[in-house]
Amino acid sequence: MLESPRSASRHARIPLPSPRSRGATAGFYLLLGIAYLLVSLWLQRRVLADPGGLLIGHVTADADMFAWWLNWFPFAVTHGENPLLTDWMHWPYGLNALWNTAVPLLAVLLAPLTVAAGSVTAFNAGVILGPVVAGLLLVVALGPFTSGGARGRVARAVAGALYAFSPFHLAHAIAGHLNLTWSVLPPLLLLIAHHLFGRGPLGRPWLVGGLTGLALLGQLLLYTQTLAVGVVFLVITAIVLALRFPRRIREYVPGLARAGVACVGVFAALGAYPLYLVLAGPNRPRSAIRNVHATGADLANVVVPTRMTAVRLTPDDAGTELAGHIGEQGGYVGIAVLALVVVAVLVIRSTTLRVVATVGALSWLASLGTGVVLFGEHLDVPLPWLVFAEIPLLSEIEPVRIQIVTVLCVAAVVAMWIDRMPLSTPATAVGALALTGFALVSWLPADAQEVRPAPVPEFFADTRGALEPSDVVEIYPRITAAWDDGAQGLRWQAASGPGFRIRGGYFIASDPDDDVVLQSRWNRYQVGAQWVADGKNEPSDAYTAQAAAELRDLGVTAVAMVPGRAVDGGDEARVLDWTRRVTGDPGRFDGGVWLFRLPVAAPVG
Structure with a gap:
């Protein structure tokens, strides 16, 4: 024709x-x-x-999400995991790669560079x-x-x-x-x-x-x-x-x-x-x-x-x-x-x-x-x-x-x-x-492309001895879809190997309670952290106990608090005290990260 x-x-x-x-x-x-x-x-x-310390783009959330998936494929293949299904994010429900922008074909093509750099x-x-x-x-x-x-x-x-x-x-x-x-x-x-x-x-x-x-x-x-x-x-x-x-x-x-x-x-x-x-x-x-x-x-x-x-x-x-x-x-x-x-x-x-x-x-x-x-x-x-x-x-x-x-x-x-x-x-x-x-x-491109810093605390470069693949970590600041550093926790987890699972994330999925979930769910710990960071009154002892029980019910074994990286700022000293109250652990500061262990851990298969 x-x-x-x-x-x-x-x-x-x-x-x-x-x-x-x-x-x-x-x-x-x-x-x-x-x-x-x-x-x-x-x-x-x-x-x-600094190609390893900067991200192309005006924002970081989507870039961090793509970087996570690029990292996931070679990790999954070399560790006997299904590269198209994962529970290393959005634990315990997991994610379906084909309903996310997981770009598995690109992950294959770029895998040598991902592993090397x-x-x-x-x-x-x-x-x-x-x-x-x-x-x-x-x-x-x-x-x-x-x-x-x-x-x-x-x-x-x-x-x-x-x-x-x-x-x-x-x-x-x-x-x-x-x-x-x-x-x-x-x-x-x-x-x-x-x-x-x-x-x-x-x-x-x-x-x-x-x-x-x-x-x-x-x-x-x-x-x-x-x-x-x-x-x-x-x-x-x-x-x-x-x-x-x-x-x-x-x-x-x-x-x-x-x-x-x-x-x-x-x-x-x-x-x-x-x-x-x-x-x-x-x-x-x-x-x-x-x-x-x-x-x-x-x-x-x-x-x-x-x-x-x-x-x-x-x-x-x-x-x-x-x-x-x-x-x-x-x-x-x-x-x-x-x-x-x-x-x-x-x-x-x-x-x-x-x-x-x-x-x-x-x-x-x-x-x-x-x-x-x-x-x-x-x-x-x-x-x-x-x-x-x-x-x-x-x-x-x-x-x-x-x-x-x-x-x-x-x-x-x-x-x-x-x-x-x-x-x-x-x-x-x-x-x-x-x-x-x-x-x-009229179609000449302007010299207007941007980059954003992509820092990773030293702690996440090697989490062995501090965290294991069986650990499920709640990260503060909470992982969200916010354009500026909302999903930075994904970057940190990817940099660790990943060496641990996370409960939240930035994704497209569902869970037993919601037909569609797009980011880390609020829980009592994160609500309380936001509350005290905003200068509100201290949560009650009863609420603190409920927050601790909820983390354990969710399978969380540790809380990682990264000071100086909260998207909305706030009083991080009070967040630190709040995290100690919830976990019952004074915490360990290492490589720019406070790590708190919960006393009861739910094992991951």
């Missing part, structure tokens, strides 16, 4: 590339990869001063490498849609850079969203769409279907939400093509059916256990984990950039009025790029380009969610994504994150425009080059 410069005749014999051409292609990708890596390193150069370093490396890999994959995926000469290579290189360092990736990098900086599935699906819909029954449907199943399985082990988005828009692409070429549906159905069988077969066979964990596994949330009606993009973001974009014609503070936090404000396209896309659609006679632009427009509309939000104000205007709001699993998609499909389509349109833009006369050449230049400059 789709034509490309390299397949004007679908029935023509395609000569095999010569060793020289293969070498030139490999050299092209190598040089491009180095160039992308240098850009990524420059954007994140602040972390290079720690999970904080691995997290930082992942954020740096993710856009590079994603950009290179788009360069490869655009091969069938551009010419094979120098101009085609320039077109693909520019598009890859646009995708890699797009406003979407810049926004999620500063939010510490490691999973979303690795947006590798959309480019793969673009290439898959070419083989499924561009070559149809002649394109080895069993092989293409099987490889599609592998790609989807890889994304299942990377981030399930992007998997759902990718499948939805692969189907939408098929519908757009069917509407455009209704007479060719019958020709394509047999091949697509075979590809679908192969895809589902490979995905189900190899992903049976991860699928079980998603659909029926333990510790999964029993109700919706987010309000889908509050996770759409701000309509204004399409033309209003954030501080992540270097060239801004709007006031510097305009982005602060957009809905959501900066990590979810990656939908900027801009007037110049929008103009280029419109001109490309009108000028370039290409069905492929117009289909890609159509899918991009539909993805942008979907990213707005179930209703229009303009500069943070919810308007009473329903949108098509309402159809998905009541569908199980699909209702968990945050529509704002569909922006990655829009970014992919914009980059692909730009590539096809550069490859075929009219340069026949001086006037058209000047106009085309000027429009292209303005569009590319």
